[in-house]
Amino acid sequence: SWSPDGEYLASAGQDAHVRVWDANTGTEVWKAKTAGSWVETIAWNPQGTLLAASSGRNIRVWNRQGALHREYPNFGSTVSALVWCKQSPHFIAGGYGGVAYYNPEKEHEDRRLLWPSGSLIAMALSPSEMELAGGSQDGTIHYWYTDSGEDLQMAGYPLKVDSLSWNFDGTQLAAGGSTAGTVWNCILPGPENTKPLVCDRHEEPITSVRFQHQGPLLAT
Numbered sequence: 001s002w003s004p005d006g007e008y009l010a011s012a013g014q015d016a017h018v019r020v021w022d023a024n025t026g027t028e029v030w031k032a033k034t035a036g037s038w039v040e041t042i043a044w045n046p047q048g049t050l051l052a053a054s055s056g057r058n059i060r061v062w063n064r065q066g067a068l069h070r071e072y073p074n075f076g077s078t079v080s081a082l083v084w085c086k087q088s089p090h091f092i093a094g095g096y097g098g099v100a101y102y103n104p105e106k107e108h109e110d111r112r113l114l115w116p117s118g119s120l121i122a123m124a125l126s127p128s129e130m131e132l133a134g135g136s137q138d139g140t141i142h143y144w145y146t147d148s149g150e151d152l153q154m155a156g157y158p159l160k161v162d163s164l165s166w167n168f169d170g171t172q173l174a175a176g177g178s179t180a181g182t183v184w185n186c187i188l189p190g191p192e193n194t195k196p197l198v199c200d201r202h203e204e205p206i207t208s209v210r211f212q213h214q215g216p217l218l219a220t
Contacts, residue, residue, distance in 0.1 A: 003048040008064075010051055012039035018053050020066065030066030034058065035073065043082045045091065050104055052091050054079035059093055061104050070104050081123040081134070094120040094134055099144075113144050115151065124164035124173070131186060133173055135161030141175055141184075143191065152192035154184065159205055165218070167211040174218050176206040181220040 001010045008029065009021045016038055019031040036055030044051050050069060052061045059072040059079055077096035084091045090101045090110065096119040101111040113132070120142065122135035134142045139157035141164070144150070157177035165174045173184045173191070181199035184191040199220065210219050 001042050001044050001051070003044050003064075004046060005048050008044075008048075010042055010044065012042045012053055014038040016055065018042060018051070018062070020051070032060070032062055032066060032068070034060060035071075040078060040080055041082045043084055043091070045084045045089075045104075046086045052082055052084070052104075054082055054093065059102070061091075070107070072102060072109070075100065077119070080119070080121045083123050083125050085125065085129055087129050092123065092125065092132065094123045096120075099123070099132065099134065113146070113149055113151070115142050118142060121160060122162050122164050124166055126166050126170040126173075126186070127168065128170050131170065131173075133164050133166075133175075135164050135175060135177065139177060141173075141177075145190075152190060154191055154196075157182075163206065163208045165209045165211045167216075167218075168214050172211070174209040174211060174220075176209050176220075179203065179205055181206055181209055181218065183218065 009023050012018045016034050017031050020029045034055035035058035040054045042053040057075045061070040063069050079093045079095050081094040090103050093100050098114040100109040102109050118136040120134040124133045132144045137160045141154040143152050159177050161177035163176035171187050173186050175182050179202045182196035184196045206220050
């Protein structure tokens with residue numbers, strides 16, 4: 001995970017450590033051990049002041065200098081996805097049963113959005129932060145309206161949905177989970193009970209989808 005200013009690169013893996021590197025010199029700035037035996041996911045906050053990482057059910061947050069800022073030990077399942085909000089100080093953790101919002105200045109989660117029947121392995125927060133999409137092991141996309149907690153689901157993927165991406169204005173959501181990329185129209189009343197645009201160009205399963213930051217292109 002790159003720091004927003006591009007100065008630091010954070011890496012993590014099966015050695016149970018988070019390491020932060022100076023991107024200009026390649027030297028290791030600091031490292032920290034996580035609670036588990038390997039690290040699932042890692043992410044800088046939008047200001048570049050905090051770094052969050054998950055290891056098993058444990059989440060730890062460090063400041064830019066490597067000091068432990070906060071620890072959340074009991075998510076309830078393996079934390080398989082992390083994403084930071086830009087319009088609030090929260091980060092969102094996803095796993096089996098739904099997602100939880102955490103404010104790093106507080107000791108406990110602020111809010112949960114439940115999905116009792118599925119295990120999320122990917123998350124994408126819309127640019128407005130009013131919609132949150134989660135890709136699941138069971139070949140579905142779970143979709144919340146974050147202000148109300150109302151949810152819906154898009155099903156029918158032959159594989160686990162492990163990659164999601166919003167376009168720049170939040171009107172379209174792209175997903176993997178097949179040999180074809182799918183793009184959902186997310187303009188209200190939303191994508192439920194609709195059919196996505198299908199981009200069928202691959203012979204093997206798609207491993208990543210990404211929309212252009214400020215343009216119309218989708219890479220798969």
